[in-house]
Amino acid sequence: MTSKLLLQAIGKYVLGLLLFGVLLFVPAGTAFYPNGWLLMAVLFIPMLIAGIILIFKNPSLLKKRLNAKEEEKEQKSVVVCSGVMFLAAFIVAGLNFRFQWFLLPNVAVIVGTVFFLLAYAMYAEVLKENTYLSRTVEVQENQKVIDTGLYGIVRHPMYSATLVLFLSMxxxxxxxxxFGILLFYIPIIAKRMKNEEAVLEEGLEGYKEYKSKVKYKVIPYIW
Known part of the structure; x- marks a missing residue:
């Protein structure tokens, strides 16, 4: 662990907190937006715990996860589309609370929170299984194909987890x-995976064989 990595992690964490706060509470017109605080709690508390664990247990993986600069041209458009989607979703959520357009029953929020936490647990398991898991599309030096655990069920379990995470937000x-806006994450990750698999097929030994072995990308028997 280096002080530079620690400062980078803290900086991005604090920036994320501030950005979420602005996007949620300014459109809501108040800090008393309980669902906004709920999302920030279930998102940032586990994130803090995971970050602390990675700092001490696997700083190299944390470094990869903090690097969001894409080299692939096609992935840059994916990043832009994702950013626009999240901006719209959070701003609309705040406005929805402010003007009371259409509020869901409490049981729906509880179910959504449960699914979010389960998906977060899956996300953590993926990080545990695949130490090559960079945020950017690339083939790393000495990278090996992971075909056990969740990777023996679907080829992109990280996207399985984030799909549930984002929709439940x-x-x-x-x-x-x-929720309707966040459904656009489906075509966004479809575009990302298409390019990602092309990169992996070209640069990662054994990936073509892995594709023939594990048929599904995100959801078993469906996708």
């Missing part, structure tokens, strides 16, 4: 409109 925020 709209429910946690008590906004059906935000």
């Amino acid at each position: 709209g429910i946690i925020l008590d906004s059906l409109f935000s």
Whole structure:
């Protein structure tokens, strides 16, 4: 662990907190937006715990996860589309609360929160299984194909986890409109995976064989 990595991790964490706060509470017109605080709690508390564990147990993986600069041209458009989607979803959620457009029943929020936490646990398991898991699309030096655990079920379990995470955000925020906006994550990750698999097939030995062995990308028997 280096002080530079620690400062980078702290900086991105604090920036994320501030950005989420602005995007949620300014459109809501108040800091008393309970669902906004709920999302920030279930998102940032586990993130803090995971970050602390990675700092001491696997700083190299943390470094990869902090690097979000894509080299692939096609992935840069994916990043932009994702950013626009999240901006719209969070702003609309705040406005939905402010003007009381359409509020979901409490049981829906509870179910959404449960699914979010389960997906977060899956996300953590993926990080444990695949230490090559960079945030950017690339083939790393001495990288090996991971084909056990969750990777023996679907080829992209990280996207399986984030799909549930992101869709449940709209429910946690008590906004059906935000949920609808976050559905755009499906074509976004489809585009990302298409390019990612092309890169892996070209540069990662054994990936073509892995594709023939594990048929599904994100959801068994469906996708």
